[in-house]
Amino acid sequence: MAANTAQARQNLPLELNRFVGRERDLDTILRLLRNHRVVTLCGVGGIGKTRLALRAAAQATDYFRDGVWLCEMAEATDREEVVGRIATVLGARGDGERSPERALADVLRSRRLLLVLDNCEHAVADVATVVEQLLARCPGVSFLVTTREPLRIPSETVWRVPPLAVPEPGEGDPLSAESVQLFVDRARAHAHDFTMTPERLDSVAEICRRLDGIPLGIELAAARVRLLSVSQIAERLNDRFTVLTYGDRSAPARQRTLRAVIDWSHDMLDEQEQTLLRRLSVFSDWDLELAEAVCADEALPASSLLDLLVSLVDRSLVTVVGEVEGRMRYRMLDTIRHYASVRLAESGEEERLRLRHREQMLALAEDLAHRAVAGPEVSWSERLSAFQRVCADRDNMRAALNWSAERGDAVEGLRLCVALRPYWMVNGLLSEGAHWTDRFLEMGCPDEALRGQAMVRRAELAWDRSDQASTVRVGEEGLRLCREAGDHASVALALNILAMSDIRAGNLERAGERLAESVALTRATDDPWNEGIARSTQGALAARRGRLAEARTRYEEALTLLRAIDHRWGVGLTLIGQGRVAEASGDLTGAERCFREALEIQRAVGGAPELARCLAGVGRVLARQGKVAEAYECLRESLTLCHNTGQRLGTARGLLAVATVAAAQGQAEEATRLAGAAERIRERLGQPASGTPWPLRAGAFARLWEEGRRMEADRAVRLALRLAAAGRSSSHPAPVDAAPAVLTPREREVAQLIGQGMSNRSIAEQLFISPATVARHVANINTKLGFNSRTQIAAWINR
Template sequence: MQQNLPLELDSFVGRARDLDAILRLLGVHRVVTLCGMGGIGKTRLALRAAAQAVDRFSDGVWLCEMSETTTREAVAARIACVLGVRSDHECAPDQVLVDLLRSRRLLLVLDNCEHAVQHVASVIEQLLPRCPNVSFLVTSREPLHIEGEALWRVPPLTVPDPGHGDPLEAESVQLFVDRARAHAHDFTVTPERLEAIATICRRLDGIPLGIELAAARVRLLSVAQIAERLRDRFTMLTYGDRNAPVRQRTLRAVLDWSYDMLDEPERRLLRRLSVFSDWDLDLAERVCADESLPAHCLLDLMVSLVDRSLVTVVGEVQGRMRYRMLDTIRQYALARLAESGEETRLRLRHREQVLALAEELAHYAVAGYGVSWEQRFSAFQRVCAERDNVRTALTWSAERGDVVEGLRLCVALRPYWMVNGLLAEGAYWTDRFLAMDCADETLRGQAMVRRAELAWDRADPSHAVTIGEEGLRLCQQAGDHGSVALGLNILAMSDIRAGRFDRAEQRLAESVTLTRATDDPWNEGIARSTQGALAARQGRWEEARDRYEEALTLLRTIDHWWGVGITLIGRGRVAEASGDLRGAERCFREALDIQRMIGGPPELARCLAGVGRVLASQGKVAEAYRCLQESLTLCHNTGQRLGTARGLLAIAKVALAEGRADEATRLAGAADALRERSGHPAPRKKWPLQGGTFTLRWEEGRRMDSDEAVCAAVQVAEAGAASDAAPLLDANEAVLTPREREVAELIGQGMSNRSIAERLFISPATVARHVANINTKLGFNSRNQIAAWINR
């Protein structure tokens, strides 16, 4: 079952009545909002309810954190990002969501929506009538106030009634005991302790966050001491907003109590950590440490805050342990940070570190000799891990009007946005900062050139040319050779798409001359690759092959495997078009292994489609269908409408070759209509079957929406694959080199490319090439097939 719900790191206590009620509401209503004050347990309750409702939603349950969203576009973009949507056309994010979710059956859990209630409500209202099988479970401190919303006000945990019944039957007491045992494993409940625990829970009004914070103190204080200190704190609940409800003042008081019990270094660190969405120790040391809080002390202080339940351990991400705060605690800490007078300084340091990470990625992404692929990929992964902090830095810069820093971030983040397919996000932020006045014309030019690349990849050629030409002019005036070469390459791609071949040839010749003179192998490699695409578009296959090989030589020399993977796709297409099917398959499979390592959906789908087409041409129908089906599903699930149309047509061609003319024509008609609706021109080759019943089938296909068409194509592919199952090779029949055999055996043990590389003392890129060769020799298309074969 598809879902992204986090693992529960501690036990879920009580709330049986609430869970039953919420699950019943989800069965009747499509929008259920859990309301309540901060710390009442809305998020934890929503996550438990969502986990229990997973079986109801065939397309999964997806958690979308909304605490950092401040605009309608940001709300839609956050949902799209969680769902892995990549728009390949210039349209609003919420329209992309409508296209994607129209026939999906899933539950969206929108958490911490109080920061953008109106915007969340607006997006949901647009999706509800157009996506009839999508439901929403929302947590917020106030209702959305939209039609059809079912509201569940989350109550406090039950507290023991003085002098009546067993206190252990109260949910609040159960929670205290559970969390106390988590902090002190030898904690036992005696009659005396039970009476004090009951007093604590009553004084805390059954608020879960307050109870957890109090229970975290059992290693330092007895429960009687905790109860006594709480009595002192709550004698007069007047701190903060005197007009606030009593329970809200209670929570503020318990947060004050927890804060006051920290020593000064712990308080200082808690305040400073609030600038992060989440963080690791290295980032915390860079932002939070100074003379008053030395870096070498931060680990011990962090452990102390975790012990007191003020900081939560998220888990290990890309080899680094990450931490976060509950939103209520973070808002409290932010307020304390503002009171301290340090907020602006800490936010500036936060942005400085995010910018440093982004600019390191930007440097490694285009650097030439002397930079390894491991360095490039590590920088990319680090920015991916800090994606929420990136958005925080962008938002803060935009709110302050810091246009220079905002544009620097946009320029640096271009590789992150491009590889992850986050083109709409990149376009939004770049346009937002370009709309501000900026005296630095060089920086504006750099941002414009990169915005042109986003526009070109999103099928908006006119905007790519307009903004690209202006950006190129500014970069030429500034003597920024790298941005000039990038601009020339992007504009040449736009020229090729528009059929302006002479202009494209001139730009590429200029780019090659410039990059060779300035020793810029990355942009020269891209220029050579684009020359290959130009020659291929004109049918000059031998020239195209030579240009692509030159590009591959350059990119392999500088150890740039993302560039190699992209170039291999073009090289594979040339081999395919010129009849070299073995060469085409070898290129597509090597590119496929690289893209699986990187994880970019657009290029991964293109590789799968290439392998599928070549296998079909070789008569390996079952394998072809499997690859084409995976490519089509990936495109459809990530909102790539052009890729979806191409996938439908590819499966239609295989079905036609099998003699399934009616089904094939219907799919081809659906592909034609989808291209037309998304603003892309029809393919140059017309569908060969016309007239009679084929016209009827064609029109039937054109009337399908994308979901119906993809479902029909999947059925065709599954039937075709099942009717032509490929035999497995015997181990003795395979002609593998000793190294390839060694790699295959390690794949059979479940090891990743990186783990294999460490075991064999070779680079991950070399492992990827071995995997591609093994797939080619065995006629496979996945690591799973290699593992099954070697283990058999």
């Protein structure tokens, strides 16, 4: 459901065609990245900034131990969105005490990585502000920025992206020019029998000169070789540029050239193709089903869209992104999309198309909201599919939220916020959800029932951010409004949230009263989801009171309800609580069984906080069973995940867990430092001390405890990871035959093919899955086995 939690080192997209030329440019950019923390690639649209940046980033991976990460900024409209997009890519989570910027800075402070911020011209001032803040707080973070204008910050190094070299008439071999090489490569991609003759070479050289070496223009021209000869293409470009009477004559020559070639490509489309092109500009990216729902009408029948879309792909006006969750996705280059959006505005269709776009996003989001809490009529695969669909369209969801905010449509905006609450919660996008919900609530909504629903969900976001005051204030008001509206499901949700808040605050009697009311209401209204959550929370309350037998009973009741409706997310959450009770009761076998089942669910779902809790639980149990090396491996993964995603309380728990194992292994001094650091983190968060006092904090250990309390979290985490690594290496590695206990069957297949030296693309073809899916499996294998390269996987599987 959420972004992959494995510690991969990059998220760069696969190159869909060959990268041509630019060797000298790449060398220059890589040299700049080694010596400067902010490198900005500037140039007109279509000059190749993004492609060049992605290739440079891929080659720079070895310079940055924590990887290179692409953050798309084309749809960002303000600073909150800029921060949110970076946080989403990195999996960073905010909380109630820190601003999103501060939370992001805390996650990045100890990491050495490269952030590629692409298409920043739409929010250049906000991007500049965020970059300056992160530069000051995060000494290991560098930026590679693409934009049409510089950020204009003191530390920025601007590199103007030049056009591709074009052949000079009568000088040298035209085929040695990068622009000609690009044309030939793309022409052969569109017409496999395309061959170069001396006559064609002259025409191609003329085309490249006419297009000023602009890559996008050359690719658009090359896409025409299936319909026109190169001499015809050259003639038409000559005619077009000779009568250049449109566009902004004051614009730089290359901007006018690019506009001319896009106009030329557009004018060669038939009427239906032109209509589809401009209508598709409302999407960030899309699949055929979405295009049919939004773009089709009587003038453009849905049955015709596939052929029209194929035609636009053939002409290089639309790009195939790849398969996502079983659907092929498409997008336009930002320059083409901007051109198409201008055409859409000129057509008078923009408002109608954007409203239809929002209707589709609402339908997808509300389908998710229904399936997330529906009863036994919805299977887990259907719930997961709805979630993955919303994840695939996250940028379209943001566009719909932006459009609603610009229009002041509070009702539609709040409907989106209510529906997107499961997506925001599971993916850890708490700050994003809070930002949008607050924005629409401030507009004033005439629908009090909808306002109540939104406030209840906003309270849940606040609770997950440990914002106790907002949870109670907003939750109580939302509860009142939902009671008045007779919205029983939202009343039950509000009671559960407020009860969890009461438990956190120590108001146990009040929590019990709320939960009793929630159980009675959900049973009367046949709401197994909220009843299951209420029963699970009753289990947590009983455990807090020390009534472990009662807690086991309540958790079993919750599991019965949630398994009956095939809701594995809820089952996973409940199993974590049940595992803690079994652990406290000394039932280590039962505890391990609960944690491992929950771990399997969370790996599939991808909820970072819950995954970390499962790993920590397995680690603690394994340590008590004497399986120290295995325990350290689980605790290492849990601690790394918490620290890298900004979960400060989880980080404190992870430090204490490693400290406990280390102390049992005779490393009392380092363990005491870690325990002191963990306790200090809890204090800063306003959390009570851990349940069991650290035994080694007096006498000779008092100084070590205080040293730990003064230790920065980053340093404490590094110390804990060193201890875990030492503990893991002290035992023999698991034999290959033990892999099924660690890897899924599919992951083992991927590992074996890596051992045979196969690339991701070859593995994808062998297993009939997408290369992106292979990449996710590789990242999971690395995380589970503690590796950081394909070479290590190959060596392990072959051994």
